[in-house]
Amino acid sequence: MIVNTLLRSLLLCLLSFGSLAETRIAxxxxxxxxxxxxxGVPAELQRTASIKPLLEQELTRAGYVVVAIPDQAQQAANSGVGYLFDHADAAAQLGKQFQADYILVGRLHKPSFLFAYLMGRLVKVADGKLVGDYISESKGPNASLTIKAVESLTGKIDHDLDRRYSPPPPAKLAY
Incomplete structure (x- = not known):
């Protein structure tokens, strides 16, 4: 009887752990x-292009499965600049085509030369509902500050999902 209860408990733990490990995010x-x-200066275009791979790297490090969506599929689903950002239902349909559980639509909003905001909207693919609307500030164009903003964004996303992300410790500066 005790062995049966222990085996059932162990099986439930393994199943719940397995389901956490399989959260799929596009x-x-x-x-x-x-x-x-x-x-639209080249440096800003380059910084904007760097955000997706950095975020995918951090989500993978946190144990999420990152789902690839080809550029052509994203372009076909996007009816214009900001469309997928503003239409969670259309983003969810795109995510559904690639078996994602969640899809993150992002924007680098730059109102000033001094700072920019990494903005992300996380949509649950199953019902097209917005799970979270996230903003992380990046002061200046420095790549290390962009990385810190991506880590902050990852932490906010994870907080609403599986709560297992720990950002890397701050780098020590040599003086």
């Missing part, structure tokens, strides 16, 4: 919304 390319007097 991350779309981030769009740049640059409101400065010199919008």
């Amino acid at each position: 991350v779309l390319d981030f769009e740049l919304k640059d409101l400065t007097l010199a919008p």
Whole structure:
């Protein structure tokens, strides 16, 4: 009787652990919304393009399964700049095509030369509902600050999902 109860408990633990390990998230390319007097400079386009792979890396490190969505599929689903960001239902349909549980639509919003906001909207694919609307600030164009903003964004996403992400410790600066 005790052995049966222990085996059942162990099986339940393994099943629940297995389901946590299989949370599937698709991350779309981030769009740049640059409101400065010199919008779309190459450095900003490069920073914007770096966000998706950095975020996928952090989500993978946290134990999520990252689902790839081809650029052509994202472009076909996007009826214009900001469309998928503003239409959770359309983003969910795209995620459903690739068997994702969640889809993250992102934007780099740059109102100033001094700072930018990494914005992400996490949508549950099954019902098309918005799970979370996240913002992380990045002061300055420095790549290490963008990485810290991505880590912050990952922590916010994980907080609403499985709560298992621990950002890396801050780097020690040599003086």
